[in-house]
Amino acid sequence: MPVQKSMEAFNLQYTYPHCPEPKEITDMDPATNTVEDLMLRICHQEGIENSKAVCLYTIEGMPLTDDPFFNTWSLKDRHIQNGGKLYVMFTPKENLKQAPRTPQREVNDIIGEDNVRCHIMLKGDFEVKVDLASDTLRDLRQKLSDESGIPAHVLHYKSERGGVGQTLLDCGINEESTVSFSLSSFPDEHPDTKEFYLNDVVPSVQQSQKGLSAFFSSLYAVVRYSNIYYTVLLLSF
Structure with missing residues (x-):
């Protein structure tokens, strides 16, 4: 058409x-x-x-x-x-972030008789058929992907409970649960601070060593002043 x-x-x-x-x-x-x-x-x-x-x-x-x-x-x-x-x-x-390679799609043939409600950031709620006693978080994510049409690798679930291989029941998920997923192209990882900030971008305008030195010196002074002010404020109470 x-x-x-x-x-x-x-x-x-x-x-x-x-x-x-x-x-x-x-x-x-x-x-x-x-x-x-x-x-x-x-x-x-x-x-x-x-x-x-x-x-x-x-x-x-x-x-x-x-x-x-x-x-x-x-x-x-x-x-x-x-x-x-x-x-x-x-x-x-x-300087732009490149989307990581899309992993190969996993297949789970277990349909299940239990209903779990999933909430996807900015997309709303979806009902997913699972087997709470045998399906894992990875299975739930793939089934949610099939239901919503959103690639599984951008769906991220945060929880203090559960790990690789544990069932949904082990993770504290039941038919009354609402399981929330965020969306991101990138793994939910926190890189080492030194590695992250070392030459992580290419400036559009060439910077001189003198200019960079002046900038970082000023930044260090501002941060140090903020720490001193905060300490004095706490001591005054």
């Missing part, structure tokens, strides 16, 4: 550093065009070279393009409103 576009008028405004005045985009369909489409459109409109990419933020500063999975959502699903204003940063492509 031919693709039918919405007849509703839709426009966006965006700005970026040193932009003389807000730019406008008027011919996108919020129901079918994705955030990736918007990123490509801005690059084309601004004549950005292939080595550069776009990072989008709300006008309040909330990042919109940090996770490649959410970039595949429509403008409507990402709650980018008609008449909305966005802030754009242009950066080398290597």
Whole structure:
């Protein structure tokens, strides 16, 4: 069937550093065009070279393009409103996070007679058929993926109970439970701080050693002053 576009008028405004005045985009369909489409459109409109990419933020500063999975959502699903204003940063492509390779899909033929309600961040509730006595969290995640259409590797469940191989009952999950899942393209891991902050981005503007030294010295002074102030405040009580 031919693709039918919405007849509703839709426009966006965006700005970026040193932009003389807000730019406008008027011919996108919020129901079918994705955030990736918007990123490509801005690059084309601004004549950005292939080595550069776009990072989008709300006008309040909330990042919109940090996770490649959410970039595949429509403008409507990402709650980018008609008449909305966005802030754009242009950066080398290597600074953008790359989605990890999609793992091979696992198959679980056990349908189960128990119902478990799952809540997916920004997507709502889903009823999933499981066997509480034999299915594991991994099985639940795959079945939820089948039910919701969301790839299993971006579904993340946080709990203090349960581990690899334990059943849903062992994890304290029953038919009265609501199991919450967050969405992210990346594993729920906390990298080593030194490794994470060491040369993790390539600056768009070349920095001199003198400039970097002045910046970090000022930052260290501000942080140290904050610690001293907080300590004095505690002692005063």
